[in-house]
Amino acid sequence: MSRYTRKTLLLEILMIAVGLAFAFPIYVLVNLSVRRAGDTSSPIAPTTSPTLANYADAWNAAGLAGALGNSIAVTAISLVVIILVSSLAAYPLARATARWSRWAFLLFALGLLLPAQLALIPLYQSVRDLGLLGTVWSLVLFYCGLQVPFSVFLYAGFLRAIPAQYEEAAAIDGCGPVRTFFSVVFPLLRPVTGTVAILNAIFIWNDFLTPLLYLSGSPQQTIPVAVFQFVGQYVADWQLVFAGLVISVVPILLVYFLMQKRIIQGFAGGLKG
Amino acid sequence: MADTYEATAAPPATGTSTEAAPRARARRSRGRAPWWFMIPALILYAYVVLIPSVRGAGYAFTDWSGLGDAMSFVGLENFRKILDDSAATDALVQTVLITLAITIVQNLIGLLLALGVHTQIKSRNFLRVLLFAPAVMTPVVTAYLWRYMYAPDGAINGLFEAVGLGGLAQNWLGDPDIALWSVAAIVIWQFAGYSMVIFLAGLQGVPRELHEAAGVDGAGAFQRFWHITRPMLAPAITINLMLSLIGGFKIFDQVYVTTGGGPGHSTETLSTLIYKNAFQFDEYAYSTAIAVVLAVIVAAVSAVQYRGLQQQKGAA
Numbered sequence: 001m002s003r004y005t006r007k008t009l010l011l012e013i014l015m016i017a018v019g020l021a022f023a024f025p026i027y028v029l030v031n032l033s034v035r036r037a038g039d040t041s042s043p044i045a046p047t048t049s050p051t052l053a054n055y056a057d058a059w060n061a062a063g064l065a066g067a068l069g070n071s072i073a074v075t076a077i078s079l080v081v082i083i084l085v086s087s088l089a090a091y092p093l094a095r096a097t098a099r100w101s102r103w104a105f106l107l108f109a110l111g112l113l114l115p116a117q118l119a120l121i122p123l124y125q126s127v128r129d130l131g132l133l134g135t136v137w138s139l140v141l142f143y144c145g146l147q148v149p150f151s152v153f154l155y156a157g158f159l160r161a162i163p164a165q166y167e168e169a170a171a172i173d174g175c176g177p178v179r180t181f182f183s184v185v186f187p188l189l190r191p192v193t194g195t196v197a198i199l200n201a202i203f204i205w206n207d208f209l210t211p212l213l214y215l216s217g218s219p220q221q222t223i224p225v226a227v228f229q230f231v232g233q234y235v236a237d238w239q240l241v242f243a244g245l246v247i248s249v250v251p252i253l254l255v256y257f258l259m260q261k262r263i264i265q266g267f268a269g270g271l272k273g
Numbered sequence: 274m275a276d277t278y279e280a281t282a283a284p285p286a287t288g289t290s291t292e293a294a295p296r297a298r299a300r301r302s303r304g305r306a307p308w309w310f311m312i313p314a315l316i317l318y319a320y321v322v323l324i325p326s327v328r329g330a331g332y333a334f335t336d337w338s339g340l341g342d343a344m345s346f347v348g349l350e351n352f353r354k355i356l357d358d359s360a361a362t363d364a365l366v367q368t369v370l371i372t373l374a375i376t377i378v379q380n381l382i383g384l385l386l387a388l389g390v391h392t393q394i395k396s397r398n399f400l401r402v403l404l405f406a407p408a409v410m411t412p413v414v415t416a417y418l419w420r421y422m423y424a425p426d427g428a429i430n431g432l433f434e435a436v437g438l439g440g441l442a443q444n445w446l447g448d449p450d451i452a453l454w455s456v457a458a459i460v461i462w463q464f465a466g467y468s469m470v471i472f473l474a475g476l477q478g479v480p481r482e483l484h485e486a487a488g489v490d491g492a493g494a495f496q497r498f499w500h501i502t503r504p505m506l507a508p509a510i511t512i513n514l515m516l517s518l519i520g521g522f523k524i525f526d527q528v529y530v531t532t533g534g535g536p537g538h539s540t541e542t543l544s545t546l547i548y549k550n551a552f553q554f555d556e557y558a559y560s561t562a563i564a565v566v567l568a569v570i571v572a573a574v575s576a577v578q579y580r581g582l583q584q585q586k587g588a589a
Binding site for chain 2: 003004008011012014015016018019022023024025026028029032042043044081084085086088089091092093094095096100101104107108110111112113114115116117118119120121122123126141142144145146148149152167177181202205206208209213223224227228231238241242245248249252253256257260263264267268269
């Protein structure tokens with residue numbers, strides 16, 4: 001282990017400067033969100049008489065309460081379904097040795113190659129025919145199908161590293177396949193379930209194109225679309241816009257800072273699955 | 274990070290039971306993991322991804338407007354139209370350019386950040402958390418933030434004036450010559466920390482003793498990086514390239530929110546054009562043809578990179 005030398009100190013100062021440069025947009029975001037309407041000083045000068053009134057105004061004007069509820073519901077319901085169906089599907093894929101399992105694996109691999117843009121538009125009609133257009137259920141359906149291949153891969157990669165002895169023991173004790181899965185296999189998958197949940201949750205929460213298509217013109221919105229419409233409406237009231245942006249990004253940043261270690265680990269390691 | 278992940282991945286029990294297993298056990302094991310466990314996932318996946326993708330590819334060879342039932346087979350007409358449509362060829366070129374810019378700059382910055390953070394500095398954990406934070410933020414929100422920062426009287430020009438470089442002030446999103454690069458910079462700012470985190474996971478797999486031994490033997494910092502770190506980083510490089518290439522080719526949010534593809538078509542990308550043709554111009558079949566082009570590009574990139582990753586795994 002090397003010591004903390006003068007060179008390390010110089011690097012420390014340099015890296016903190018880089019960190020501050022990266023944080024500069026966040027400073028601007030917060031700084032302008034507390035400005036009063038008539039304040040025309042430079043956007044980089046610290047606001048002299050800050051106000052929190054913009055936050056209350058933006059909260060009411062943007063209908064962010066409803067959007068927040070929808071975003072939470074869509075993310076939570078999609079996650080439960082994705083985790084359940086993907087872990088179930090990965091189990092035979094990782095364990096079976098028959099030829100069909102290789103074909104099934106390739107079929108799921110195909111899903112990793114197809115960009116959502118190709119399916120998004122034809123699916124629009126199916127969703128409309130189902131009467132789901134303009135409801136959050138169209139999003140839940142889309143995310144569940146779209147994220148299955150990726151999640152199956154994470155689960156299957158993890159399962160292959162687990163020896164089958166636990167399951168064999170359960171089978172000897174008389175457990176059927178369903179019971180073996182839920183009481184033995186699924187609990188063993190806990191670490192990768194965390195990764196699957198984190199990666200999918202952040203993708204679903206932040207997705208813009210899908211709700212833009214499927215919820216357009218409906219009162220039901222998720223956060224990204226609510227922000228989009230809000231800014232479109234109040235484009236000149238930038239202090240109001242910035243307060244709205246802060247409110248809409250606080251929930252995910254809060255979750256991030258509370259679980260940063262697990263989230264960074266999920267992003268760094270999850271893709272290797 | 275990757276080490277801890279893999280450590281949790283390895284359960285306490287050892288021994289490869291399946292390899293030594295006789296056929297009877299294989300049959301039993303198949304019984305425990307029945308194939309029908311895949312049915313719910315397959316139904317969802319087929320309904321949402323496979324069937325619509327096939328249908329989309331089929332529409333690309335018709336003249337359907339998206340409204341009504343009138344539709345006839347037109348062969349490769351839509352693809353020929355792409356070549357004649359300057360908006361589409363511009364979008365294709367610009368998509369490639371912005372993807373290359375993002376891929377190169379984001380990964381270079383990400384690598385430098387990772388090398389800077391993977392040291393003895395006291396702020397390393399704090400910096401890691403700070404630099405990754407933009408990657409979890411909603412792209413629509415960060416894009417709007419940057420749209421205001423890029424405004425002629427916004428924070429970027431304000432910053433230049435504050436340090437006496439007012440001459441560098443630009444109309445960042447309004448000038449067709451630089452708007453595309455301004456949009457690329459948003460993505461780079463947001464996801465450089467993501468690249469950093471993946472490089473860091475790779476760096477943690479490089480044994481420190483190797484570096485120290487090479488240092489004793491008189492290898493300089495750059496030599497040590499090139500001959501020791503770089504080869505060990507190969508999987509991280511592949512993963513990072515794959516993520517930024519695919520993300521770049523599919524870019525929509527940042528473009529749609531900041532410029533909407535303008536000024537003119539100077540920031541139009543394949544995804545914004547697909548959206549506009551399908552939902553604003555009622556050129557439904559044409560938009561699916563552009564989507565097929567995008568799908569072929571993304572699939573080709575993924576396939577090449579996936580092969581690279583498998584080869585690295587084989588070599589390791």
